[in-house]
Amino acid sequence: MRDERGVASGLAASRKRAMFAAGLLALAGCAGPTPMKEAAAPTGGGFTQSGGVNVAYAEFRNSAFPYHGSIPDEGRPFLDVSANGRLGHSSPRGGVYWEDETYNDRRVLIAAGGDFDARRGGDLVLYFHGNQATLARDVVDRQQTPQQVAESGLNGVLIAPQMAVNALDSSAGRFWQPGQLAAFLNEADQRLASLYGGAAGEFRRLPVVIVAYSGGYLPAAYSLAVGGADSRVRGVVLLDALYGEEDKFFDWIARSRGRAFFVSAYSKSSREQNQALKARLIAAGMPVQDRLPERLGPGVVAFIDAGDAAHDDFVNYAWTSQPLRDVLARIAQ
Numbered sequence: 001m002r003d004e005r006g007v008a009s010g011l012a013a014s015r016k017r018a019m020f021a022a023g024l025l026a027l028a029g030c031a032g033p034t035p036m037k038e039a040a041a042p043t044g045g046g047f048t049q050s051g052g053v054n055v056a057y058a059e060f061r062n063s064a065f066p067y068h069g070s071i072p073d074e075g076r077p078f079l080d081v082s083a084n085g086r087l088g089h090s091s092p093r094g095g096v097y098w099e100d101e102t103y104n105d106r107r108v109l110i111a112a113g114g115d116f117d118a119r120r121g122g123d124l125v126l127y128f129h130g131n132q133a134t135l136a137r138d139v140v141d142r143q144q145t146p147q148q149v150a151e152s153g154l155n156g157v158l159i160a161p162q163m164a165v166n167a168l169d170s171s172a173g174r175f176w177q178p179g180q181l182a183a184f185l186n187e188a189d190q191r192l193a194s195l196y197g198g199a200a201g202e203f204r205r206l207p208v209v210i211v212a213y214s215g216g217y218l219p220a221a222y223s224l225a226v227g228g229a230d231s232r233v234r235g236v237v238l239l240d241a242l243y244g245e246e247d248k249f250f251d252w253i254a255r256s257r258g259r260a261f262f263v264s265a266y267s268k269s270s271r272e273q274n275q276a277l278k279a280r281l282i283a284a285g286m287p288v289q290d291r292l293p294e295r296l297g298p299g300v301v302a303f304i305d306a307g308d309a310a311h312d313d314f315v316n317y318a319w320t321s322q323p324l325r326d327v328l329a330r331i332a333q
Contacts, residue, residue, distance in 0.1 A: 046195050053146040055111045057135065058191050062183045063106035064161045064173035064219065066099060072176050072222075079103075094168030102167050109135045109160040110191065113150030118202040122155030123234070123331065124188065125209050126223075128216030130241075131168050135160060143213070143315040145324060152328035156209075159188050163219065170215030170243075172222045181227025207234035209331065211324065212241045213315050221245035224252040235296065237327050238264040240306070240314040242273040250280055257286065258299045263327060265304035265318055269311040278303050296330040 047054040070077050081088035081096050088098040097103065116122070129139050139145050139160050149158045161184070164171055174180050189203040210233060212220035217238065223229075224236065225248040233256075242249070242264055253262050266274040281288050281301060289302040296302075306318040320326050 050111075050140055051144070051147045053111050053113055053150045054116075055109065055140065055146060056195060057107045057109055059106040060108045060161070060184070060187050060191075061106075062174065062180065062187045063108065064163050064175055065103040065105060067103060067171075067173040067176075069174075069177060071171075078171065078173075089169070089171065091164075091167065091169040091171070097164065097167050097169060102165050102169070103171075103173065105162040105165050107135060107162050108188070108191075109139060109146075109158065109162075110188075110195065111140075111146035111149065111158040111160075112156070116155060116157060118192070118196065118198060118206065120155050122157075122206055123209050124185070124203070124206050125149055125154075125156050125158045125211060125328070126185075127158055127160040128210070128212040128219045129160060129163060130214030130216050131164070131170060132166055133163070134166055135162050144322070145315065148315075148322050148325040149328060151322070152325045153332040154328045155332070156328070157192060157203075157206075163216070170218040172219040175219035175222050175227070178226040179228040181223040182229040185229055185232065208232050209235045209237065209328070211237040211239065213239040214241050214311065215243070217241040217243050217245060221248040224248055230256070233260060234298075235261040235331065236263070237324070238266075239318070239323060240265065240267050240270050240309075240311050242266065242270045242277060244273075246273065246277050246280070250277060250284075253281065253286065253301060254284065260298060261296050261300040261302075263292065263296070263300070263302045263304070265306055265314075265323060267306050267309045267311050267314060267318070271305070274303055274305075292327065292330060294330065296327065 046056040046058065067078055078089055079087040079099055081090055086098050086100060088096045089103065090096050127139065127145055133139065145160065146158050149156055163173065185208065189200045192203045193200040208229070210220050210223060220236065224233065264274055278288055286301060289300065292302055292304060293300055304319050309318040315324060316322065
């Protein structure tokens with residue numbers, strides 16, 4: 001995988017394109033979200049506004065980090081470096097990262113459009129960001145993920161845990177552990193109930209769509225394999241993210257046939273891995289599509305070749321602008 005922050009010129013170009021797209025939306029009268037319904041208004045006082053979207057950051061007990069366990073299948077502790085009273089992890093690509101700087105952020109981003117209302121049904125969108133990312137700088141500002149969810153038409157809430165902070169590291173942390181996805185979602189339900197003044201049960205009824213970008217594939221794969229919340233996951237979306245754990249994704253697709261959907265979009269960066277999984281599914285007799293259907297529903301397995309799309313900008317520009325919005329809009333139909 002390449003550095004996900006990209007070179008400065010690439011990021012500058014991305015921001016210019018985003019500003020241009022926003023200008024077009026404004027001219028079309030679509031710059032702001034649907035006016036907030038009174039019943040959906042947050043009551044916990046934890047939300048702020050960012051681009052017309054309600055955004056909050058909450059510290060979770062069941063966050064991805066800190067993590068003091070071992071790395072599955074490797075037989076070594078995650079924190080395998082100790083120096084001058086500090087613990088660290090030796091990342092294969094990033095070198096040594098220290099726990100107090102990189103693996104100690106318990107914050108989770110919670111974001112929703114002003115018209116979100118859990119009583120109408122909807123979805124929780126669990127987003128695993130990639131490498132070298134922070135929630136505010138990258139998930140909110142650069143990738144514009146909350147805006148994409150809000151503008152998709154889906155009655156949904158974005159939930160994004162901070163993974164390794166600004167690091168070349170895809171470690172899953174506590175999402176490596178059995179039952180972690182279920183524990184994380186249970187806490188998210190409670191936090192949402194507090195923010196919206198409802199009951200946790202209203203949110204516990206909402207199904208979950210797991211979205212992973214790039215290095216987010218690792219926590220996504222383990223969440224599907226051992227997370228303990230299979231019955232709640234209605235779909236998986238990989239955005240240039242199939243860099244490993246093919247067996248876990250294959251097994252989940254096989255056991256979720258007819259109940260959930262799977263979408264994997266890719267650039268040249270992960271084309272080989274996507275083609276391998278696609279061929280394996282076809283050999284197993286599973287129907288596979290080469291494009292996004294108009295509506296995403298149970299049983300859909302789709303691969304999207306985004307051609308020469310830049311990996312670093314994939315969440316913003318791939319087969320279309322705002323790809324996540326495009327996928328979620330097909331669920332909303």
